[in-house]
Amino acid sequence: MSLRGYSHKFGDDVNTDYIISGRHKFKTLDMKELAKHVMEDLDPDFYSKVASGDFIVAGRNFGCGSSREQAPLAIINADISAVLAKSFARIFYRNCINTGLPLVECNTDLIDAGDELDIDLEAGVVRNLTKNIDIPTTPLPAVMLKILSEGGLVEHFRKYGTFNFD
């Protein structure tokens, strides 16, 4: 799976309240509606700036805070194709795998806002086309790659009815 798009840059400790505020998430299960508010407490114009296929690029501990799955779902529904960060908070990490949002752990200091990136998830390589450098990534464990490649945990359960990692 190869992804191409532009970088939108954020700092460390972007928490789930910033990704999608509690004041929106309790109101609805309409993820397209929630997507309009994604990251708005950090950047009010974020949703309008994003083009389909773009990336969120952040520092350490992205997705810390609550277990709200609305966070990855709002990102997916804003047409962001992957999140790149130096590290991710654990529950958010699981939620992304389960909902089918690709995550890339790498040195994001090598990416600036607006850089064009090409990501090969299977090979685990991020290519910064603007700067013409390859950035190595931490590969995903096999279990997670399997769930992700099946399109998320819902698809996995639809297929097997339970966990199946044989």
Place this chain on the structure above:
Amino acid sequence: MKIISKEEGTGLGKTIAEKILSLKSGVDAKANDIVVADLDFVMGQDGTSPLAIQAFQEMEATKVFDPAKIAMVIDHSSPSPLQGVSELHYQMRQFASQQGIFLYDIGEGVCHQLMPEKGHVVSGDLVIGADSHTCTYGAINAFSTGVGSTDLAAGLISGKLWFKVPETFKFIVNGTLPPGVYSKDLILYLIGDVTADGATYMAAEYVGPAIDALSIEARFTISNMAIEMGAKVGLMEADDKTREWVENQSGRPFAPVTADSDAVYARIKEYDVSNLEPQVAKPHTVDNVSPVSEVTGIPIQQGVIGTCTNGRIEDLRIAASILKGRKVCPGVRLIVAPASRQVMLQAIREGLLETFVESGAAVVTPGCGPCVGTHNGVPSDGENVISTANRNFKGRMGNNKAFIYLASPATVAASVLTGSITDPREFIK
């Protein structure tokens, strides 16, 4: 059950996390292994259950694995402030009655208070909850951790979940907490020290004489905030106090799990809290912690006492002892949200609610109260709030132009009396 991926073992002893995940998966698992393990209890709240119910349907399931091991709690927006929320609550009630699972409706309390209080969780258990503060029950020696709605749905259907066995960060806490300094101050101090991602992907184990000296209620406050240092779970050993407490709450048999003396830890840090001051986390991160002396005098407009961190009877007693016979400062609001119906009843019996109401507090429905910004006390622009909750992120209480300080019930009570952040020891003789 087999190990999904296996790291080279050290052949040495095991941590509490490794032992519980080994027991529940039926394999000899060590840190960084990935296992599929059996769940003892599964919980969802009203912010996460509706999506889980949707995922349950999308997964084409019809029945939960065991209704006696599942609860849903309506606590986050409770009672419902909006029609949209009411519809989601309705879905939860429908699902619960169709499946025969436990449903705790409005006024019953915060999920993390209810799970141990109602005896659903005992020592040695493996528990998931679709709420990040599910780590709370580590205080009674349960491996309990927060997950999202799709994981919750998978748990509802299969009674299982995959886990990466975490490495463990051991906190040895020596000394004795001075008067006026509580377990909330202790955990804020530890978070400030190791930072918000200091224990990411890890289990925390809290041990030592200062932990042993705490009541079970005070221990819950510490494990509750393990997630604020990034940890997956905040484990403690079970001692006589734990056994007695768990036996009182639950009829279920249980087997506490202890760490081996030669267990392998990723990190160990040792502290002495004998000279610890009350601590305050400043806006907008939980690890932005100072001793109260550095923030004394900062004006506040609202105080909150409650939440899954500090809404238990012991917390209400501490706050009431400071508020008794005194009045909340004019221009300041105090909101009190008992953690559960049982806590509220006990507070009524002890006269604590009378003290709160007389002092000028607004007492609200047991539940999350204003913690997560859906209702019950959203601050206005530029206001400062001092709260006993566990998060002070920008926008957390429903307004991203407000400022949230986190502290112990004693510090919040003292601060609403003076109208600015105050060292509670001024009111404790």
